[in-house]
Amino acid sequence: MSRPDTFTPPPGARVHQLATGRGAFAAMEMPAAPGVPHRGTALLLPGYTGSKEDFIALHTPLAARGYRTVAVDGRGQYESDGPERDESAYAQDELAQDLLSLAQVLAEAEGTRIHLLGHSLGGQISRATVLRDASPFLSLTLMSSGPARISDSQQERVTMLREALGIMSMDRVWAVMQAMEATAAPEELAEQPDTRPLRERWLRTRPAQLIATGRQLCTEPDRVDELAAVNLPYHVLSGSHDDAWPVELLDEMAVRLGALRTVIDGADHSPAVDRPAATAEALAGFWDGVGRQA
Numbered sequence: 001m002s003r004p005d006t007f008t009p010p011p012g013a014r015v016h017q018l019a020t021g022r023g024a025f026a027a028m029e030m031p032a033a034p035g036v037p038h039r040g041t042a043l044l045l046p047g048y049t050g051s052k053e054d055f056i057a058l059h060t061p062l063a064a065r066g067y068r069t070v071a072v073d074g075r076g077q078y079e080s081d082g083p084e085r086d087e088s089a090y091a092q093d094e095l096a097q098d099l100l101s102l103a104q105v106l107a108e109a110e111g112t113r114i115h116l117l118g119h120s121l122g123g124q125i126s127r128a129t130v131l132r133d134a135s136p137f138l139s140l141t142l143m144s145s146g147p148a149r150i151s152d153s154q155q156e157r158v159t160m161l162r163e164a165l166g167i168m169s170m171d172r173v174w175a176v177m178q179a180m181e182a183t184a185a186p187e188e189l190a191e192q193p194d195t196r197p198l199r200e201r202w203l204r205t206r207p208a209q210l211i212a213t214g215r216q217l218c219t220e221p222d223r224v225d226e227l228a229a230v231n232l233p234y235h236v237l238s239g240s241h242d243d244a245w246p247v248e249l250l251d252e253m254a255v256r257l258g259a260l261r262t263v264i265d266g267a268d269h270s271p272a273v274d275r276p277a278a279t280a281e282a283l284a285g286f287w288d289g290v291g292r293q294a
Contacts, residue, residue: 002047002054002119002270007197010060015052015079018072020101025072026079028052030059032066039066039291040138041110042283043103046071047120047144048158048213051078051201054119057276058283065284067115070106074098074125076209078201083208090212096128103129103136115287117141120244120269121213124220127227134230139290141235141283144269146245147253148222154244158214165207174202224256233293234259235286239267239274260286 009015009028017024032038042062046054052071062069075098076082076090083089099116107114116137118126123145130140149155164173178195227234236254238247240263247263254261262282267274 002050002273003198004053004056004273006056007053007201008056010056012063013059018070018102018105020098020105022098022101023075023081025074025098025102026052027070027072028056028059029068029070030063031068033063036064036066038068040112040115040287041068041070041106042115042117042287043099043106044069044071045074045099045116045118045122045126046077047118047122048217049202049205049210050119050122051205053078053197053201054270055272058272058280061277061280062284065280065288067284067287068110070102072102074122074209076206078204082206084206085208087208087212090206090209092125092128092216093132095125095213096132099125099129100133100136107136113138115139115141115290117143117283118145119143119272120145121217124216127223130230130232131223131226134232137232139233139235139287140227141237141286142253142259143271144238144242144244144250146249147224147256149220150217150244151246155218158217162211162214165211170203170205170207174199224253228257233286233290235262235283236260237262237264237271237279237282239263239269239271240265241267242269244269260289262286 013028013030015028018027044055051073055071059069073080113136116126123142234257236250236259238250264271264275264278271279
């Protein structure tokens, strides 16, 4: 689970419901900084158990580089609506259509194409979206998101979570997860920020969303060659350590895609949380380069 230091939007950002043809989605949006030339818009999609708040620390530095950023909760995540128990609503194709609808709204408002970034599960959904229709996009960044299913150890964790969600309440599952973390690494847990916002996010995420997307993480096929055939600039960004996909596997995926490859030293699976300044610098540099080529 990504653990942002705060759930409070940075100065200048606003949280609102972004209306699309497929319903409204919770968004945290930040315009380019005053006096800075507007260089483009980026749509940011979070990963499994995450939310738009995972990108909080990126908004201000990206605004300073001239980028409007729009981070969203996907269907059934945190503040975006979705059914509690209908897993079919969270099929990957359904989530890809949601993301495409969001992108089309932003691209129409922008008057040009936009940059897309997907973290972890969000990267897999972003890939499916681009394969469905790449027309609204200037580029795709896959952040800590690999070519196929997650590692064996993470498959075990996600499978345990899915099974627990089938028989236990969200509140009870949260309590069990916290107890397991405290047992595994008490010194690290003591250094974590206030967990009340994290608990609130967990309780407001729909169980069916977690069950269905967890299954996707454990069964996703390798579609890198399909993606490489789509004419877009790609960026593969990760921390220097990742327990969901080995860093070497992400290196190989970047070669197959002909993508820019960025490794954020000192970051793990959530570079936007672990090293936001370095992550924002890498993203803006990539997007600047795409803008010069467009």
